[in-house]
Amino acid sequence: METKTLLNVKSSEFEKEVLRASTPAVVDFYADWCGPCRMVSPIIEQLSKEYEGRAKFAKVNTDENPDIAMKYGIMSIPTIIVFKNGQVASTVIGAGPASMYKQKIDAALKA
Secondary structure, three states, rough: OOOOOEEEHHHHHHHHHHHOOOOOEEEEOOOOOOHHHHHHHHHHHHHHHOOOOOOOEEEEEEOHHHHHHOOOOOOOOOEEEEEEEOOEEEEEEOOOHHHHHHHHHHHHHHO
């Protein structure tokens, strides 16, 4: 289920939507076949609503956008990367609780 708070980003849009975002950008690197990715998806969706206006949220399908996955060294999915001012601020590899992602997002917002 797609909401306007959570974008599906392709390689061609990545720089504009993520690297040039005016707020921290939280990117969920995932694949449709990945079980842990499906566990993380509703958490990311919920956080996208909670942080609306303060952080941007995007999903990147690593099967459809292997160039972006390779650029950021994504070896395991899900990998959640928080970008700030076009740079990687923090990375979480694997599924975790919402509190873990919130900690990373809050750190990027304070930085």
